[in-house]
Amino acid sequence: MMYVMPKLPYAINALEPIISRRTITFHYGKHLQTYVDNLNKLTLGTEFEGLPVTDIVRNAPEGGILNNAGQVLNHTLYFQQFTFQPIQKQPAGKLEEAIARDFGDFTQMKQKLTQAANSLFGSGWAWLSADPDGKLHISQEINGNNPLRKGNTPLLGIDVWEHAYYLDYQNKRMSHIQLLWEIIDWPAIESRLM
Ligand code: MN
Numbered sequence: 001m002m003y004v005m006p007k008l009p010y011a012i013n014a015l016e017p018i019i020s021r022r023t024i025t026f027h028y029g030k031h032l033q034t035y036v037d038n039l040n041k042l043t044l045g046t047e048f049e050g051l052p053v054t055d056i057v058r059n060a061p062e063g064g065i066l067n068n069a070g071q072v073l074n075h076t077l078y079f080q081q082f083t084f085q086p087i088q089k090q091p092a093g094k095l096e097e098a099i100a101r102d103f104g105d106f107t108q109m110k111q112k113l114t115q116a117a118n119s120l121f122g123s124g125w126a127w128l129s130a131d132p133d134g135k136l137h138i139s140q141e142i143n144g145n146n147p148l149r150k151g152n153t154p155l156l157g158i159d160v161w162e163h164a165y166y167l168d169y170q171n172k173r174m175s176h177i178q179l180l181w182e183i184i185d186w187p188a189i190e191s192r193l194m
Pocket of ligand 1: 027031075159161163164
């Protein structure tokens with residue numbers, strides 16, 4: 001099996017109460033495991049077998065291989081973007097500079113990404129990404145799509161599939177999104193900006 005689970009960089013209960021142990025148990029342990037397992041099964045014997053998920057997301061035709069590779073990439077970035085002990089409450093360095101240039105300031109970027117996530121209809125993601133010129137963008141991506149498909153580097157993703165928040169917040173998607181800002185690992189996000 002070529003595709004394996006990404007390491008969780010904290011204990012399964014470390015993000016409580018913002019993301020519960022129960023949600024991590026299902027979201028990471030069951031949902032992501034299923035995407036990894038499906039990607040292994042579907043790519044077996046195809047031209048995509050063994051390719052990096054980023055290559056599959058860029059190049060595969062619409063269908064099951066793309067959907068599962070997209071969700072493996074999305075969730076790998078997602079689970080690795082949180083920390084239970086944030087050393088900074090907001091972006092710094094070149095990320096802060098890019099946000100100021102493209103959105104005015106951090107507060108405005110935060111509002112736009114929050115709004116994009118909260119208003120997405122159905123299952124999907126809201127992403128902060130950087131285009132090949134380094135300009136930052138916020139996009140809504142339906143289902144398992146990722147900004148990489150359009151050539152942008154994904155930086156920060158908010159999962160608004162109900163499995164991401166329903167156990168802890170039920171229908172209160174906005175409450176969940178607003179609390180996620182408390183546990184973002186900003187140095188990890190900045191390291192994704194090339
Ligand atoms: Mn998810």
